[in-house]
Amino acid sequence: MQEESEEEPKLKYERLSNGVTEILQKDAASCMTVHDKFLALGTHYGKVYLLDVQGNITQKFDVVSM
16 A cells, blocks of 8 residues: 655745734734735734734724723
8 A cells, every 4th residue: 555645735925013012012913804805903902903914004093982
């Protein structure tokens, strides 16, 4: 019997910088979702950031609970 060796899938990634570095110096990420054209990052302090795929902040929202 001949064994087939399967090659592990390779993950391609790039480290996010720019606005993400700035955000994570002051706050911690609590959730994130990814789209082909943007990222949405939520933080523990209740802020939601929309970022482009390079990590630049395009919009910022403050979520206020009452």
